[in-house]
Amino acid sequence: MDLTELIDVAEAHRAKQKNIRIHCCTSTGCRAASALEVLKNLKTAVEDEALGENVEVVGVGCMGFCGRGPLVQIDPDDALYEEVKPEEAASIIGSLKGGTATALKGDVQHPFFARQVKIVRQHSGKVDPESIEDYIAAGGYRSLYKAIYELSPPEVVDEITRSGLRGRGGGGYPTGLKWATVAKMPGDQKYVICNGDEGDPGAFMDRSVLESDPHLVLEGMAIAGYAIGANHGFIYVRAEYPLAIQRLQKAIQQAKKYGLLGSQIFESPFDFKVDIRIGAGAFVCGEETALIQSIEGGRGNPRPRPPYPAQAGLWKCPTLINNVETFANISAIIREGADWYAGIGTEKSKGTKIFALTGKIRNNGLIEVPMGITLREIVEEMGGGVPDGEVKAVQTGGPSGGCIPASLLDTPVDYDSLVAIGSMMGSGGMVVMDQDTNMVEVAQFYMEFCRGETCGKCIPCRTGTVQLYALLTKLLKRQATQADLDKLEALCHMVQETSLCGLGMSAPNPILSTLRYFNQEYTELLQAPKYLNGKVAVE
Amino acid sequence: MSVKTLKIDGIDIAIEEGATVLDAARQAGVPIPTLCHLDGVGDIGACRLCLVEVGGSRRLLPACVTEVAEGMEVQTNTPKLQEYRRMTVELLFSEGNHVCAVCVANGHCELQDVAIQVGMDHSRFTYRFPDRGVDVSHEQFGIDHNRCILCTRCVRVCDEIEGAHVWDVAQRGAACYIVSGLNQPWGEVDACTSCGKCVDACPTGAIFRKGSTTGEKERDRAKLDFLVTAREKHEWTR
Numbered sequence A: 001m002d003l004t005e006l007i008d009v010a011e012a013h014r015a016k017q018k019n020i021r022i023h024c025c026t027s028t029g030c031r032a033a034s035a036l037e038v039l040k041n042l043k044t045a046v047e048d049e050a051l052g053e054n055v056e057v058v059g060v061g062c063m064g065f066c067g068r069g070p071l072v073q074i075d076p077d078d079a080l081y082e083e084v085k086p087e088e089a090a091s092i093i094g095s096l097k098g099g100t101a102t103a104l105k106g107d108v109q110h111p112f113f114a115r116q117v118k119i120v121r122q123h124s125g126k127v128d129p130e131s132i133e134d135y136i137a138a139g140g141y142r143s144l145y146k147a148i149y150e151l152s153p154p155e156v157v158d159e160i161t162r163s164g165l166r167g168r169g170g171g172g173y174p175t176g177l178k179w180a181t182v183a184k185m186p187g188d189q190k191y192v193i194c195n196g197d198e199g200d201p202g203a204f205m206d207r208s209v210l211e212s213d214p215h216l217v218l219e220g221m222a223i224a225g226y227a228i229g230a231n232h233g234f235i236y237v238r239a240e241y242p243l244a245i246q247r248l249q250k251a252i253q254q255a256k257k258y259g260l261l262g263s264q265i266f267e268s269p270f271d272f273k274v275d276i277r278i279g280a281g282a283f284v285c286g287e288e289t290a291l292i293q294s295i296e297g298g299r300g301n302p303r304p305r306p307p308y309p310a311q312a313g314l315w316k317c318p319t320l321i322n323n324v325e326t327f328a329n330i331s332a333i334i335r336e337g338a339d340w341y342a343g344i345g346t347e348k349s350k351g352t353k354i355f356a357l358t359g360k361i362r363n364n365g366l367i368e369v370p371m372g373i374t375l376r377e378i379v380e381e382m383g384g385g386v387p388d389g390e391v392k393a394v395q396t397g398g399p400s401g402g403c404i405p406a407s408l409l410d411t412p413v414d415y416d417s418l419v420a421i422g423s424m425m426g427s428g429g430m431v432v433m434d435q436d437t438n439m440v441e442v443a444q445f446y447m448e449f450c451r452g453e454t455c456g457k458c459i460p461c462r463t464g465t466v467q468l469y470a471l472l473t474k475l476l477k478r479q480a481t482q483a484d485l486d487k488l489e490a491l492c493h494m495v496q497e498t499s500l501c502g503l504g505m506s507a508p509n510p511i512l513s514t515l516r517y518f519n520q521e522y523t524e525l526l527q528a529p530k531y532l533n534g535k536v537a538v539e
Numbered sequence B: 001m002s003v004k005t006l007k008i009d010g011i012d013i014a015i016e017e018g019a020t021v022l023d024a025a026r027q028a029g030v031p032i033p034t035l036c037h038l039d040g041v042g043d044i045g046a047c048r049l050c051l052v053e054v055g056g057s058r059r060l061l062p063a064c065v066t067e068v069a070e071g072m073e074v075q076t077n078t079p080k081l082q083e084y085r086r087m088t089v090e091l092l093f094s095e096g097n098h099v100c101a102v103c104v105a106n107g108h109c110e111l112q113d114v115a116i117q118v119g120m121d122h123s124r125f126t127y128r129f130p131d132r133g134v135d136v137s138h139e140q141f142g143i144d145h146n147r148c149i150l151c152t153r154c155v156r157v158c159d160e161i162e163g164a165h166v167w168d169v170a171q172r173g174a175a176c177y178i179v180s181g182l183n184q185p186w187g188e189v190d191a192c193t194s195c196g197k198c199v200d201a202c203p204t205g206a207i208f209r210k211g212s213t214t215g216e217k218e219r220d221r222a223k224l225d226f227l228v229t230a231r232e233k234h235e236w237t238r
Ligand SMILES: Cc1cc2nc3c(=O)[nH]c(=O)nc-3n(C[C@H](O)[C@H](O)[C@H](O)COP(=O)(O)O)c2cc1C
Pocket: A166, A167, A168, A169, A170, A171, A172, A173, A175, A195, A196, A197, A198, A199, A200, A283, A284, A285, A286, A287, A288, A289, A321, A322, A323, A324, A326, A427, A501, A502, A503
């Protein structure tokens, strides 16, 4: 395929598209609420009403308002229907002919939608994730063409560096710097890995991107391959995401058929193939060195770094590993340019971030917001606040993050500000908690998660998490004393500072942040000491 | 090969490039406790006992896998490191059943040595008294999982030196255990050559030679009688 052919495919497909497109979400969340039936009924209704000439029903990816699925949206007039029941489908089609739709109509002007800035989710909910033509018609694979024919590999790296993009997998490492490192490493064989293991409880941003727009991720990986000199990519997806895997498989097949993946992409000397590897549901396999061992067929155990994957990664070759969302930003940066991207966000955190907004909040779902937006804007304006109650805390970063008290809601959401207040950006989980939440129980919940997910290789994490959990349980049973509380805090610091990988290093964060901001809740649980100054104090 | 110079606890050291901080410390006679490290097999940096402070690094670094660098300044025994090492050993003691008095390894156990080295006389953490089982199906050896500290020295020595790869780690977290063969009793694993390298590699009393456990001690009470009779009646046969 060359550029004219790509444009031909796009134009031919656009010509085939009907004036009115009814988008029905077919991703996991809406599927669970019988979206497939809604889709079927919509299609039947179009036939029944003989509207086939002008109207088409398209199964699309996630629109974000997952708490109110199934979602149906009408393009171009933008009407959005929420919680659509299969029997209401016909009335939505009827409304095109002047009837009234019985389905619940959503407010697309609501800040939940209006405050979003969509770069990664630019096509989500608009294109059919199972159709490469839909993606191409929306401008897809043009960035890959531009990278190969208009830019040299160092120029691509430079573009990413100047964009200020930082890794969306949690750590926020500068993406351009990582690419430059792998590009400069000697060696003929290099690899690109896309990390789609997404193990944080409650997080589903990457799943949504993979399910809604798989080609966007593949295009980003291919551009990365060109930039760093790799001809082989792996995408590691957890087994719990069957729909994402199925759509990726289909997308890879389609891209290969068009010559957009495989050998001689766009008839250039650049080859790039992508294989899928399926994770077996271990949180720790999201850690890059464990993930690499897992792809190699070994036990998913982290190993000490250095050497970093950029130096010695997959089969000891220089390897670039980035998160799904990181790769999903690449196409737009190459298309629109680094300066455009760098204009969004804050000085040190550029672009947007997707959050999975959940918990005690009116509007939950996926939101893509510009960096620098405050937590208050997200929680109160977009999320609509706590239903009958007040916010007590917001948890970001999942089991590696912390609880931010309501008094700090004006903190801007960017990598450095969140770390400064004892939490972290993480991969994008955001749980809102109300006044009834017991913060010690929250800490215990995350510790239970870490205790069950530690790989067991290093002692502080394997055994420390068990003891931390036991101490929290003792507290909650009101059997702990001040000495136990001191021990809890000391052990937190020890586990944080001595663990081998990020799992152990960050596992104490939920405890440390709640100790910092909700200390009283801990001390209230303490038991009076039985003995004081060598004498029995309480009978 | 070039040479790097560095300072460990104030002592100047010159050592070849590629050596680890642990090599350098040993050369300088600076003791750093270790458990998962075993001379001759690959290092994995798992036990975290050898962590040291390195100037310019925010993180504590494991001496066994950190390569020396020119001008490096290493501290091996700061109060913080002492406290963390002690806690590490306490965590190990709370995790298994380490009752030295009835252990085959009593007196020649590296875990016991490390406990003495870091001054751990009791554990502040709740003892968990696990019941992880004992496998004595092998003709010559046995493994008591309750004494295992999961250092994987047996795994590595069997894989890297003997080439048999009888051992590996099963499960994760607190449920981890050293597994033989395809999760079979050790005695049924055909790959085992009975070379005994794992017995020698094990730092604790987890893997032992049969006949050496306290329970197997045989007493020959009749011997006293025999000696008395021999002396008094000059009967030299039993
Ligand atoms: C315990 C643990 C779990 C992780 N899980 C994920 C994950 O699910 N997805 C991900 O992209 N990164 C995860 N990471 C971060 C990766 O190690 C790595 O830093 C990341 O994939 C790099 O991509 P980025 O630079 O694009 O963020 C995890 C790290 C740790 C320590």
